[in-house]
Amino acid sequence: MDSSADVDWSALRRKVEALQGEFHSPIDFGNGIVTKPWHVQRRFSRRLRLMNIPADLSGKTILDIGAWDGYFAFEFERRGAKRVLATDVWNGRGLECFLLAREHFKSNVEYLTLDAHDISAEKLGTFDFVFCAGLLYHLRHPLMVLQKIRTVTTERLIIETNSLIPAVHESTPMITFFPGDDFDTHGRHPGTFPTQAWLADALHLAGFARQEVVYKPSWKFVKKLQAFATNTPQKGRLIMHAYVQ
Numbered sequence: 001m002d003s004s005a006d007v008d009w010s011a012l013r014r015k016v017e018a019l020q021g022e023f024h025s026p027i028d029f030g031n032g033i034v035t036k037p038w039h040v041q042r043r044f045s046r047r048l049r050l051m052n053i054p055a056d057l058s059g060k061t062i063l064d065i066g067a068w069d070g071y072f073a074f075e076f077e078r079r080g081a082k083r084v085l086a087t088d089v090w091n092g093r094g095l096e097c098f099l100l101a102r103e104h105f106k107s108n109v110e111y112l113t114l115d116a117h118d119i120s121a122e123k124l125g126t127f128d129f130v131f132c133a134g135l136l137y138h139l140r141h142p143l144m145v146l147q148k149i150r151t152v153t154t155e156r157l158i159i160e161t162n163s164l165i166p167a168v169h170e171s172t173p174m175i176t177f178f179p180g181d182d183f184d185t186h187g188r189h190p191g192t193f194p195t196q197a198w199l200a201d202a203l204h205l206a207g208f209a210r211q212e213v214v215y216k217p218s219w220k221f222v223k224k225l226q227a228f229a230t231n232t233p234q235k236g237r238l239i240m241h242a243y244v245q
């Protein structure tokens, strides 16, 4: 974080305030300027911890897909990554948030506006680590995207998503139909939520040699009961690491 004396803190505060509501993450600009309240800060710290990302990323190249304001991308840079590329479709003013933070931190995180469905090694090159958190459930073609992600990953994919928790048949590889963010679903399709079994099979099919579950939804059995009582599958956080070798 940059707390050097040459920062015009009042100007920065005004810029951050002008973007209030557009930030997704608790970006800490220093000098008391943080974009989200304490409970969001706590949630993101917890997410970071649960994701089990190596503390030392020295020498690694990392692709962050669906980066929004860059919270995780900046963290990878802080952990020593050699190159970080943040990509997103950046609907709305998310890119402005990212750019403000990038400028303030004097960061070298690169950025590219790119739909995850259009990922290719020709466009992006390859990366030691690919990170995608909170992305899968926005996708119209999740399996296709995972296959494309595999082509740009040389070591490991870290994926965090909401997973589907049905009342029964949880071990069946199921995924909810979601036409995509650009389609008006009238609230009928909350998102592309896979069961853990679906994600495991999809990662295998995409060409990852092995995988490990680093976090499963908490309160799963309560959610299953809820799913049974409401006749509606519930959802919960799932984090997996998938390895090329």
Ligand SMILES: C[S@@+](CC[C@H](N)C(=O)[O-])C[C@H]1O[C@@H](n2cnc3c(N)ncnc32)[C@H](O)[C@@H]1O
Binding pocket: 024, 025, 065, 066, 067, 068, 069, 087, 088, 089, 090, 091, 094, 114, 115, 116, 117, 132, 133, 134, 135, 138, 139, 181
């Ligand atoms: C729930 S936010 C997750 C942000 C951040 N990765 C995190 O986990 O906190 C989803 C992000 O994915 C982006 N996104 C949605 N659909 C996308 C797509 N097809 N390709 C790339 N990014 C997409 C959104 O713009 C948004 O920034």
